[in-house]
Amino acid sequence: MPAKIIILANQKGGAAKTTTAVHLAGTCVRQKIKTLLIDADKQGTATTWVSQAPEGYPHKIRVMGLANAQGKIGQEVKQYVDDYDLIIVDCPPSVESPIPQAMLAIADLAIVPIVPKPGDLWASTDLLELAERTAAINPGLNVRLLGSNVVANTAMSKNCLEQMETMRESAPLFKTRMHQRTAYVEAMLAGDSVHYFGASARTAIKEIESLYGEIADIIGLPKIKAKRTAAKAASGKGGAVIDLAKNKAERTTAKAA
Ligand SMILES: Nc1ncnc2c1ncn2[C@@H]1O[C@H](COP(=O)(O)OP(=O)(O)O)[C@@H](O)[C@H]1O
Numbered sequence: 001m002p003a004k005i006i007i008l009a010n011q012k013g014g015a016a017k018t019t020t021a022v023h024l025a026g027t028c029v030r031q032k033i034k035t036l037l038i039d040a041d042k043q044g045t046a047t048t049w050v051s052q053a054p055e056g057y058p059h060k061i062r063v064m065g066l067a068n069a070q071g072k073i074g075q076e077v078k079q080y081v082d083d084y085d086l087i088i089v090d091c092p093p094s095v096e097s098p099i100p101q102a103m104l105a106i107a108d109l110a111i112v113p114i115v116p117k118p119g120d121l122w123a124s125t126d127l128l129e130l131a132e133r134t135a136a137i138n139p140g141l142n143v144r145l146l147g148s149n150v151v152a153n154t155a156m157s158k159n160c161l162e163q164m165e166t167m168r169e170s171a172p173l174f175k176t177r178m179h180q181r182t183a184y185v186e187a188m189l190a191g192d193s194v195h196y197f198g199a200s201a202r203t204a205i206k207e208i209e210s211l212y213g214e215i216a217d218i219i220g221l222p223k224i225k226a227k228r229t230a231a232k233a234a235s236g237k238g239g240a241v242i243d244l245a246k247n248k249a250e251r252t253t254a255k256a257a
C-alpha cells in the first residue's frame, strides 16, 4: 500500500509545525512504522533537529530536505510512496509558497497547529480556505486543527480553543492538545522526540501518543501496542537527562572540526 501522507501546515511561523512533525515521526519510528520526514521549509529546522542524534542512534528519524522542489514537491514526494508506510511533510510558514497547496493536493491528512491566541487563530484563515478549495481535487483530504503550545488553564487559551472547536466544519479540532512543555524544546538537542527522555517526560510522551492515536483512527495507522505506551516508554537513553551545556559544546566542536 502506498504511504499515507500527513502534512503540517499553517502560514504562521511559530505554530509548532516542526515540533509536531518531528514528534510524530519519533513516535512512528518507535511503532516500527516506516516513516520519512520531509523538511519542506528552507530554514531546515527539522533537518538540523534530526541531525543532532548521534551516529547509530536506534530511533533515528529519516529526514529529507525538499524545500527547493517548490511547486513540484508533489511529484518528488510521490517517488517515495512505495518505499514508506508514512510520509510526514513539514511545510514552510508562507501562503505565497506553492508547497502547502501542492501538498494539500496529495495529502491524506493536513494538521494545522494553532497556538490558542486571537492573532494566531485569525492567521490560519487563508490556509483553511485553501484546504477547502483543494478538497475539491483531493476528496481523500482530512483537515484537523491542533491546539499547540497551549498554556493550560488560562481564560484566553480556553476561549480560543472553544472557538477552534467550531471554527470550521471542514477542520475539526483534535481532542489532544500539545501543552507548553520544556521537554518539547529540549528534544531538539537530543535529535529526537520527547521519547528520548523516557519516564522523566512521561506526560509529554502520553500527549504525543494520544495525538498519534487520533491520527491513526483518521487515516488507518496501527494502534500503539500496550507495551509501548508512555508508562513503559523505552527510549534509546531511557530516562536520560540531557546535559544542554555539554551538548552545545559538542555541537560547537563538531562545527569547528
Ligand atoms: N508544546 C510546546 N511547548 C514548548 N515550546 C514549544 C511547543 N511547541 C513549540 N514550541 C516552541 O515554539 C517555537 C516554534 O515552534 P516550531 O515547531 O518551530 O514552529 P513552526 O515550525 O510552526 O514555525 C519553537 O521555539 C519551539 O521550540
Ligand SMILES: [Mg+2]
Residues within 6 Å of the ligand: 017, 018, 019, 041, 045, 090
Ligand atoms: Mg518550522
